[in-house]
Amino acid sequence: MPIKRAEKTPMPMREAQLRAHDFLEVNGGYTAAHAAFEAERCLRCQDAVCVDGCPVNVPIPEFIHAVAMGDMAGAARILRSANPLPAICGRVCPQESQCESECSLARRFNPVAIGHLERFVADWERTQPPTAKAQITRKERIAVIGAGPSGLVCAGALARLGYPVTIYEALHAAGGVLRYGIPEFRLPKEVLDWEIGLLKSMGVEIVCNVIIGKTLTLDELFGKMGYAAVFIGTGAGLPQFLGIPGENLNGVMSANEFLTRVNLMGGYKFPEADTPVRVGRRVAVIGAGNTAMDAVRTSLRMGAEEAMIVYRRSDKEMSARVEEYHHAKEEGVKFHWLTNPLEVVGNADGWATGLRCQKMQLGEPDASGRARPVPIPDSEFVIPVENVVLAIGTTPNPLLTRTTAGLLTNAKGCLVADEKTGLTSKTLVFAGGDAVTGAATVILAAGAGKRAAQAIHEALAARG
Secondary structure, eight states: OOTTTOOOOOOOOHHHHHHHTTTTBBOOOOOHHHHHHHHHTTOSSSSOOOHOOOTTTOOOOHHHHHHHHHHHHHHHHHHHHOOOHHHHHHHHHHHGGGGHHHHHHTTSSSSOHHHHHHHHHHHHHHOOOOOOOOOOOOOOOOEOOOOHHHHHHHHHHHHHOOOOOEESSSSSSSTTTHHTEEEOTSSOOOHHHHHHHHHHTTTEEEEESSSSSTTEEEEEHHHSSSSSEEEEEOOOOOEEOOTTTTTSSSSSEEEEHHHHHHHHHHGGGTTTTOOOOOOOOOEEEESSSSHHHHHHHHHTTHHHHHHHHSSSSSSTTSSSOOHHHHHHHHTOOOOOSSSEEEEEEETTBBEEEEEEEEEEEEEOOOTSEEEEEEEEEEEEEEEEEEEEEEOOOOOSHHHHHSSSOOBBTTTTTTTTOTTTBBBOOSTTEETTHHHHHHOHHHHHHHHHHHHHHHHHHHHHHOOO
């Protein structure tokens, strides 16, 4: 059936039962014909409200018009002028709730597939000889703590402004949550490595295996290291737990640990890699956000015969992207909605064997605005499982704040920073991303890094 003008051009994807057992990328990307057709759907509005829906304010109509005209080099140049990570954001950003939700077409039809077009342009750019090069014109050196999305974007924006920038990363490879949290089938590491390589060619230095707060202190970056300003983009990598009985049993882990062992440490390639990851026949993932979807789909690819989501609310309250939810259903993931975990059941050898749960019903909205789950009496039951993965949220690691006097945090352990500039309670120390907001999206972290880079530039310029 031909695609109507009112409909979004579908994203080609691999067949569900094939992709559910390997780590190859699910979405195939637009062809040139797909991209040209979709770009022609853009109305090129005089008041481009879609730009306001983008946290990094990509000039969306301009780059889409360039695609429609066949000017791929121009489209790539426009995109990268606003966003140093388009190949990544085109894959993992929740465009449907940001730029695409503001699209004028969405009032009556499907919005323009802005994210798919962004990915197409960035993937075209990856086939071309790199053009980025260092243009350092400023003497002030800037330190960035954390090589996740906010840190990478901040460093890229500062490099464009002519600053020499050094990123200090605690892990042995750059990328932060982009590397350890997002699976290969959603974000191939070769795409991430290419984007990071462009930043390096712009003059950004990345130093791994350095924990600021332990290897070096924040104050030492200013003192003996001589940096003029610091940006903190350390993310929110400390997992939360439910506090229920049995969480210390073998086979129970946080989604952070599970995904890090698989993604960053190559557990999916064992025994070629040195990181074994034990995945049983049945895996229950608690939560219904993007991390939960990543964990449950990874479980299938790691050999689980049955992988399931357990969530105390309904699918209407889940925070995962609709696309990821649909992909999970197609791949055979099972969903236990309105189900609240009470206890992880184990055997005499200390291994998890089941998850005791209670059925719930939705009541009045709570403080978050979502319907409050209320227990149904006499509705307990046990789901047989060998693994339980908790994906119920993360908070910032307190190491840096505990070793830095005068760096204020709020009640949730997040850094206190100005919303527009990222300035913290310490002079010339800026922060952004999950370290400030708590766990959020890649593109929101990118936007914070971009705003902080401009604020750093203005602060240093004001000092002469």
